[in-house]
Amino acid sequence: MPKWLKLTLGVFAVLFAVAGAAYYWFVVESSMPSDAEYAFDIRDVRRAIGSTPGDRPERIELERVAAFSFPATAIVAGDGWSQREMPVYSFRLVYPDKSIIIDTALDAELGGDNLVAFDEEAYARMNRAMEEASLIVITHEHMDHIGGLTVHPNLAAILPNAQLTERQLSEPARSLPARFEEGVLDGFEPLAYEGFTVIAPGVALIAAPGHTPGSQMVYVQLKNYAEYLFVGDVAWQYRNILTQRQRARLVTQFFLNEDRKAVFGQLAALHALSEAEPDIAIVPGHDGEIVGQLVEAGKLTEGFTLAAD
Numbered sequence: 511m512p513k514w515l516k517l518t519l520g521v522f523a524v525l526f527a528v529a530g531a532a533y534y535w536f537v538v539e540s541s542m543p544s545d546a547e548y549a550f551d552i553r554d555v556r557r558a559i560g561s562t563p564g565d566r567p568e569r570i571e572l573e574r575v576a577a578f579s580f581p582a583t584a585i586v587a588g589d590g591w592s593q594r595e596m597p598v599y600s601f602r603l604v605y606p607d608k609s610i611i612i613d614t615a616l617d618a619e620l621g622g623d624n625l626v627a628f629d630e631e632a633y634a635r636m637n638r639a640m641e642e643a644s645l646i647v648i649t650h651e652h653m654d655h656i657g658g659l660t661v662h663p664n665l666a667a668i669l670p671n672a673q674l675t676e677r678q679l680s681e682p683a684r685s686l687p688a689r690f691e692e693g694v695l696d697g698f699e700p701l702a703y704e705g706f707t708v709i710a711p712g713v714a715l716i717a718a719p720g721h722t723p724g725s726q727m728v729y730v731q732l733k734n735y736a737e738y739l740f741v742g743d744v745a746w747q748y749r750n751i752l753t754q755r756q757r758a759r760l761v762t763q764f765f766l767n768e769d770r771k772a773v774f775g776q777l778a779a780l781h782a783l784s785e786a787e788p789d790i791a792i793v794p795g796h797d798g799e800i801v802g803q804l805v806e807a808g809k810l811t812e813g814f815t816l817a818a819d
């Protein structure tokens with residue numbers, strides 16, 4: 511073999527090896543760090559809920575406002591390049607005399623070209639439900655959860671009912687392209703808590719920083735004692751919990767700037783919870799299959815029922 515050819519082949523071999531390693535690291539690798547942990551005990555939350563007087567919610571409704579479509583490996587590292595749908599939801603806890611909204615999706619403009627579906631009617635119902643709600647909480651400050659709030663046509667009236675946390679407002683760049691107009695938050699008093707806090711009968715917020723600084727899970731116990739854990743985007747889909755595999759590092763590092771180890775700890779804790787307490791309905795941020803199963807089982811109801819209906 512001529513020397514130049516040998517050299518050229520050698521260079522290509524090195525390039526392919528480097529590219530292969532980079533591909534593995536950024537697209538496929540997702541092993542649980544040995545020191546990943548998340549301190550969380552569902553019994554503490556239950557105890558606090560049990561000692562909070564008042565009627566708990568009677569049922570939970572949902573609106574599927576929009577949908578993204580991501581490559582599978584973006585959702586669960588190593589799952590390949592076929593497209594998977596990522597529905598965007600808003601949930602509504604219905605009490606005899608009030609309601610609470612969990613997550614506010616986004617409008618079509620914020621979603622832009624990233625959306626593969628947008629339901630105008632669902633969005634309109636969600637907007638009306640936000641006006642009726644006594645509380646509005648978001649699982650985290652990303653545009654597909656806070657966006658519907660930031661662009662609400664009657665924001666000034668509903669903002670006092672929004673239980674945004676200090677952490678959710680601490681890094682506004684995380685919410686972009688969603689953002690509150692200059693001055694809108696003047697005088698707004700964000701919620702601050704450590705660990706978890708009960709915000710209404712049957713409802714607790716559980717801090718879960720990692721995906722974003724303001725990420726939290728919402729625990730719900732209905733009047734009939736059925737339990738739910740809305741985990742926001744700690745897990746985009748249930749498969750993250752089942753396999754304890756994260757989003758591809760390409761996504762967590764360059765697009766989300768996420769605390770990957772913290773999220774791993776949460777996935778491990780949720781996996782342990784799912785084994786110890788299989789009756790708790792764990793609801794990931796964007797899982798059409800799980801939500802479909804819960805609807806089928808009568809544990810979630812499709813469509814917000816509003817006072818004027």
Ligand SMILES: [Zn+2]
Nearest residue numbers: 652654743795
């Ligand atoms: Zn999301």
